[in-house]
Amino acid sequence: MKEPPKKARLLVVDDNASLVENLAEILDAAGYAVRGAGTCAAALAHARDGFDVALVDLRLPDGDGTALAPRLKELQPDGEVVLLTGFATLESAVAAVRAGACAYLVKPCATQELLVTVEQAMRQVRLHVEKRDLSRRAQMAEKLAAVGTMTAGLSHEIRNPLNAAALQLSVLERRIQRLAKEAQPPLLEPLTVVKDEIRRLDHILEDFLQFARPREFVTRQVDVAEVVNRVLDLLGAQAERRGVRLERDIEPVPPVAGDDERLRQVLVNLGLNALESVKDGGLVRVSCRPSPGPGPEPAVDVIVDDDGAGVPPESRDRIFEPFFTTKAKGSGLGLSIVHAIITQHAGRLRVEDSPAGGARFVVTLPRLR
Numbered sequence: 001m002k003e004p005p006k007k008a009r010l011l012v013v014d015d016n017a018s019l020v021e022n023l024a025e026i027l028d029a030a031g032y033a034v035r036g037a038g039t040c041a042a043a044l045a046h047a048r049d050g051f052d053v054a055l056v057d058l059r060l061p062d063g064d065g066t067a068l069a070p071r072l073k074e075l076q077p078d079g080e081v082v083l084l085t086g087f088a089t090l091e092s093a094v095a096a097v098r099a100g101a102c103a104y105l106v107k108p109c110a111t112q113e114l115l116v117t118v119e120q121a122m123r124q125v126r127l128h129v130e131k132r133d134l135s136r137r138a139q140m141a142e143k144l145a146a147v148g149t150m151t152a153g154l155s156h157e158i159r160n161p162l163n164a165a166a167l168q169l170s171v172l173e174r175r176i177q178r179l180a181k182e183a184q185p186p187l188l189e190p191l192t193v194v195k196d197e198i199r200r201l202d203h204i205l206e207d208f209l210q211f212a213r214p215r216e217f218v219t220r221q222v223d224v225a226e227v228v229n230r231v232l233d234l235l236g237a238q239a240e241r242r243g244v245r246l247e248r249d250i251e252p253v254p255p256v257a258g259d260d261e262r263l264r265q266v267l268v269n270l271g272l273n274a275l276e277s278v279k280d281g282g283l284v285r286v287s288c289r290p291s292p293g294p295g296p297e298p299a300v301d302v303i304v305d306d307d308g309a310g311v312p313p314e315s316r317d318r319i320f321e322p323f324f325t326t327k328a329k330g331s332g333l334g335l336s337i338v339h340a341i342i343t344q345h346a347g348r349l350r351v352e353d354s355p356a357g358g359a360r361f362v363v364t365l366p367r368l369r
């Protein structure tokens with residue numbers, strides 16, 4: 001089933017209850033989600049839950065509409081305010097501008113005028129949102145470019161000594177293996193730790209390199225269900241070690257056009273994040289199923305749920321930025337890589353609350369055409 005588009009949220013603030021009811025009826029019929037308030041206090045309480053456009057009466061029992069407007073905009077910087085006045089005077093127009101309102105309506109207003117004004121205000125709201133989104137993307141692109149330049153030079157310089165160290169380590173390992181059996185374990189143990197750490201460093205460098213010179217993107221027909229199954233087999237041991245229940249719910253899905261190696265990386269990163277976010281005894285569930293998709297063709301949804309702490313709403317915009325991390329040992333690159341790969345696949349990625357209690361990451365991939 002296709003998700004219905006989100007309704008624009010309107011707030012009607014007037015102490016005349018029947019006027020509020022009247023406006024709400026008209027606006028509701030026009031497809032808006034409307035909430036009413038009779039006082040400044042009630043309006044502010046509603047505004048905290050978010051709104052797109054507020055229609056505010058100039059005179060309210062506990063204050064003035066012109067004073068309320070800036071406070072509403074403070075709570076919802078992308079929102080817009082339209083003032084409702086009793087008279088069409090120059091003073092009302094000036095008051096509206098001073099209060100930061102985008103328009104004013106004279107009561108009782110004609111339905112057509114009301115709808116046009118609200119739609120104009122909504123256009124402003126959408127512009128604010130787009131502008132913020134654009135500047136966030138520009139910032140992200142800038143950061144990525146900086147990472148790319150830095151990486152190209154650095155990773156080369158780091159990789160050479162790293163490879164040399166790894167080579168010497170295997171020489172050491174071979175020499176130890178020639179020693180008496182009982183002398184080997186205490187020497188091999190620290191050696192294995194160093195080897196693991198070198199592998200980890202190499203892995204981090206590999207992540208950085210994804211940004212510096214993205215591999216050529218070759219698409220093939222990919223069975224996402226199979227990729228998910230393979231990754232889950234891989235993550236099984238990790239889940240067991242952490243005492244986490246790893247569930248899978250996999251339905252047959254249409255083929256997608258993509259790079260299976262990169263899609264595997266997407267799932268590993270999302271899976272690891274989920275495993276890292278839950279407590280001992282926690283749950284991670286990976287599902288794969290056909291979905292309505294962004295276009296007319298059905299697509300494929302891969303969903304990673306966990307019962308951890310979730311992603312707080314204020315971080316949801318930021319978690320896809322390179323270097324954003326809340327973990328002591330995190331690089332903050334995992335999700336930005338996931339985002340880059342999904343974009344390359346013309347797919348979508350979103351984060352929301354999971355019915356399991358924690359975070360839900362949804363990857364939607366368009367099907368093969």
Ligand SMILES: Nc1ncnc2c1ncn2[C@@H]1O[C@H](COP(=O)(O)OP(=O)(O)OP(=O)(O)O)[C@@H](O)[C@H]1O
Pocket residue numbers: 269273274277306308309310311319324325326327329330331332333334335336358359
């Ligand atoms: N499943 C999740 N539950 C809660 N928070 C999450 C989840 N996945 C990601 N996050 C948040 O997003 C941040 C960024 O994730 P990302 O994968 O990009 O980096 P990281 O996991 O911190 O580091 P790295 O992936 O390099 O180990 C995390 O630090 C965490 O705050």
Ligand SMILES: [Mg+2]
Pocket residue numbers: 269272273330334335
């Ligand atoms: Mg991560």
